[in-house]
Amino acid sequence: MAPYNGDSVDWLLEEDGENPGVRYFALRDLVGASAAELEAARALVMTTGPVPVILSQQQADGTWGTPGYLPKYRSTMWSIIFLAQLGADGRDPRIRQGCEHLFGYATAEHGGLSADGRNSGLIHCLQGNLCAALIDLGYLGDERLARALEWLARSITGEGIAPSSEKSAPVHYLRSGNSGPGFPCSANNHLPCAWGAVKALLALSKVPAGERTPAIGAAIEAGAAFLFSRDPAAADYPMGYAEKPNSSWFKFGYPLGYVTDVLQSVEVLAALGYGGDPRLANAREMVEGKQDADGRWPMEYSYNSKMWIDLEQKGQPSKWVTLRARRALRA
Numbered sequence: 001m002a003p004y005n006g007d008s009v010d011w012l013l014e015e016d017g018e019n020p021g022v023r024y025f026a027l028r029d030l031v032g033a034s035a036a037e038l039e040a041a042r043a044l045v046m047t048t049g050p051v052p053v054i055l056s057q058q059q060a061d062g063t064w065g066t067p068g069y070l071p072k073y074r075s076t077m078w079s080i081i082f083l084a085q086l087g088a089d090g091r092d093p094r095i096r097q098g099c100e101h102l103f104g105y106a107t108a109e110h111g112g113l114s115a116d117g118r119n120s121g122l123i124h125c126l127q128g129n130l131c132a133a134l135i136d137l138g139y140l141g142d143e144r145l146a147r148a149l150e151w152l153a154r155s156i157t158g159e160g161i162a163p164s165s166e167k168s169a170p171v172h173y174l175r176s177g178n179s180g181p182g183f184p185c186s187a188n189n190h191l192p193c194a195w196g197a198v199k200a201l202l203a204l205s206k207v208p209a210g211e212r213t214p215a216i217g218a219a220i221e222a223g224a225a226f227l228f229s230r231d232p233a234a235a236d237y238p239m240g241y242a243e244k245p246n247s248s249w250f251k252f253g254y255p256l257g258y259v260t261d262v263l264q265s266v267e268v269l270a271a272l273g274y275g276g277d278p279r280l281a282n283a284r285e286m287v288e289g290k291q292d293a294d295g296r297w298p299m300e301y302s303y304n305s306k307m308w309i310d311l312e313q314k315g316q317p318s319k320w321v322t323l324r325a326r327r328a329l330r331a
Contacts, residue, residue, distance in 0.1 A: 009326065015044075017049060018048075018312075019312070019319050021051070023041050046092060054308045063076045064098075069115040073303050078257070080133050083133070085136075091138060106130065108122055111147030122177045123177040124152070125196045125200075128200040128202050132199070135206040149204070156219040157215060157219050158181025159218075183223075195259065201272065232262060233262055253302055253318075255320075267331075275331040292317060299314050301314075
């Protein structure tokens with residue numbers, strides 16, 4: 001069976017003043033456009049659509065009102081995460097200023113990126129989102145990001161980190177945030193959190209294979225093993241406070257906060273080379289099954305009214321979700 005009901009790529013390549021980032025990513029990832037075409041498309045991202053609206057809310061000190069995680073989804077951390085997801089150009093001085101402020105505020109004692117700059121605020125979903133955003137905004141190779149990625153990897157493998165019970169150890173897990181090797185999280189009743197695993201692997205997948213340290217390689221293997229420990233389409237990973245998987249797993253949307261959907265599991269695992277793995281078959285079938293007769297995917301999960309600007313309309317065909325699905329199935 002062909003994965004697409006129709007050829008939606010032309011739709012994604014249309015000039016769209018409301019969603020110019022779609023065209024930029026489609027040119028880059030689906031058709032392999034020239035450098036000149038990509039520069040022109042990204043220039044439109046910076047002058048039309050949601051990116052200039054978000055940047056218009058930036059304060060003179062480089063923050064968006066508050067320096068950290070709250071309020072969702074308008075704080076500095078979320079603004080930077082969403083700017084990256086929308087295709088913003090990290091060379092823009094306003095974005096550089098925001099990222100520099102982020103490093104200064106969020107870097108914890110051992111190098112990880114924290115909700116509040118303290119070790120107690122380290123949590124995989126946020127670390128993954130922030131590291132992924134900083135890579136997309138051009139910070140790959142920056143020593144501070146390298147330390148954050150290495151900490152993220154080691155917090156998964158447990159290398160050099162004592163259990164939380166060994167409070168006298170110079171480096172140990174805390175019961176808050178990520179509370180042990182692998183993916184246990186206080187927000188998931190200290191059970192392994194698949195949302196955190198997907199976000200952590202999202203960031204690590206963006207590190208070129210030739211630049212991955214042994215710790216990053218080991219963390220990727222551990223993360224993939226965890227995500228494949230269950231059928232990714234069922235998403236019945238350990239649930240700390242619930243009796244069934246969160247319904248958000250099965251609703252595809254954009255942009256993506258700490259919530260993860262099955263499509264993102266497919267995206268991340270495909271980016272790591274597992275696109276043809278038979279264990280992804282049911283998840284791929286789920287993704288294919290959500291398209292309409294024209295090969296377009298709907299917006300099923302939205303942060304509209306919570307961000308600085310609304311993005312598309314829930315329940316309607318979505319260029320952003322279609323872009324995600326096309327890229328994932330292509331991989």
